[in-house]
Each structure stands twice: as structure tokens, then as C-alpha cells.
Amino acid sequence: SAKDMKHRLGFLLQKSDSCDYSSSQGKKEKISSSQRVSQEEVRKWADSLENLIHHDRGLAAFRAFLKSEYSEENIEFWVSCEDYKKTKSPAKLSPKARKIYDEFISVQATKEVNLDSCTRDKTCHNMLEPTLSCFDEAQRKIFTLMEKDSYRRFLKSPYYLDLISPPGAGCGPENCKRSHTHTLDCNSNIISQCA
Numbered sequence: 001s002a003k004d005m006k007h008r009l010g011f012l013l014q015k016s017d018s019c020d021y022s023s024s025q026g027k028k029e030k031i032s033s034s035q036r037v038s039q040e041e042v043r044k045w046a047d048s049l050e051n052l053i054h055h056d057r058g059l060a061a062f063r064a065f066l067k068s069e070y071s072e073e074n075i076e077f078w079v080s081c082e083d084y085k086k087t088k089s090p091a092k093l094s095p096k097a098r099k100i101y102d103e104f105i106s107v108q109a110t111k112e113v114n115l116d117s118c119t120r121d122k123t124c125h126n127m128l129e130p131t132l133s134c135f136d137e138a139q140r141k142i143f144t145l146m147e148k149d150s151y152r153r154f155l156k157s158p159y160y161l162d163l164i165s166p167p168g169a170g171c172g173p174e175n176c177k178r179s180h181t182h183t184l185d186c187n188s189n190i191i192s193q194c195a
Contacts (some may be wrong), residue, residue, distance in 0.1 A: 042163045049143070049151045053078070065159040071109035074146050077104040081139040085132050097130035105138065108182060113142050 037057045045052040045061075053075070054059040061151070066072040080100050087093055104113050105123050119141050126134035154160055 037163075039164065042160075044169075045160070046155055046164075046176065049147045052151070061163065062151075062154055065154045065157055067131065068159070069150065069153075071150060073113055074142050074150065076111060077113045077142055078139060078146070080104065081135045081142055084135060087132065093132070097127060097134055100135060101127055113138070115141055133182045 006113045037055075042058075043053065047057065052062055059075070059079075061076050062070060066075050070087075077100070080103070084096050084100060087096055101123070103109055104111055105115065105120060106112070107120075115138055119138050123135060123138045
């Protein structure tokens with residue numbers, strides 16, 4: 001449940017001992033404790049949505065919040081567009097663009113984002129000859145939508161507030177659930193482990 005998730009996001013400030021991620025060459029890389037998020041960094045996330053989503057752990061926290069609100073398609077679309085803009089091979093542009101369009105823009109999209117008809121039509125037209133900037137306007141609209149709506153709610157939510165309050169602040173042993181450690185498994189799922 002969403003209530004359980006807020007307590008589980010404490011992993012962002014916990015030391016990550018052994019989460020393995022596969023790289024493109026199939027090698028395993030371990031997340032070091034130096035990648036732990038500082039209180040200063042977490043506070044910067046409140047300055048702008050840009051600061052939040054350009055930090056791996058901030059993006060993970062925001063994604064978990066959006067998932068709890070059943071609106072994760074917005075951040076998934078934004079991330080897909082960022083990845084698309086890094087495409088180096090012109091031959092890969094069209095299939096990648098089609099995949100993004102079918103998944104997020106099309107009226108039959110499985111994760112349809114909320115775009116006005118003008119932006120949707122312009123993006124559809126851009127699909128005739130995809131370029132690295134063919135989703136820019138749609139991405140900008142979704143960013144603005146998140147910035148004005150879900151980002152503001154995120155900053156008031158336990159997903160963020162629990163991260164900026166020091167562990168144990170304002171909570172006694174009888175009502176504090178910080179006796180758990182939290183880590184990410186390789187599929188970015190939060191795993192609670194009793195300490």
C-alpha cells in the first residue's frame with residue numbers, strides 16, 4: 001500500500017551494501033556507500049523538478065510517488081524522451097520513436113500521457129520523419145504538467161518529507177518504524193529487512 005511505501009523509501013538515505021546492476025557488457029557493478037544521498041542533496045530536490053529528476057535517487061523517489069498515484073506514465077515518458085535524445089544511430093531513430101509514440105502518445109497507447117490535441121497532432125506529424133527533437137514539445141508539456149501538479153504534491157508527501165527529516169526526529173520507539181533497513185533489488189523494487 002502507499003502507506004507502507006512511504007516508510008520503505010528510507011532506503012534512499014540508507015547505506016546500500018550490495019545492490020548489483022548489470023551494465024551493457026554484462027558486467028556487474030556495485031553501488032557504493034559513497035552514492036548515499038546527503039541531506040543537502042535531498043533539500044536541493046525542493047528547489048526544482050529538474051534537480052529532483054536529474055539525480056538517480058531523486059528520480060527513484062519521484063517515480064515511486066507517481067506510482068502510488070497511478071500516474072507513473074508521465075515520468076516514464078520523460079525518461080524515454082531523454083534516452084531517445086541520446087540515440088546516436090540515425091537508423092535507430094525511427095523504431096525508437098515509433099515505440100515511444102505507440103506506448104505514450106497514440107490514443108490507443110498503453111501508458112497514454114495527457115497531451116492536448118494540438119501537441120498530439122504535431123507529435124504525430126513529427127513521426128513522419130523522426131528527428132532527435134520530435135518529442136520535445138510533448139516532453140516539455142509533460143514536464144510542465146508534472147512541475148505544476150505532481151511535483152508540488154511530492155514535496156508535501158511522506159515520500160519527500162521522510163527523507164528531509166533526520167532519522168528518529170519526532171518519533172519515539174513506540175511509534176517509529178525506522179528500525180528497518182531498506183535496499184533496492186536489481187529490479188528497483190524496495191525490499192524491507194528487519195534490523
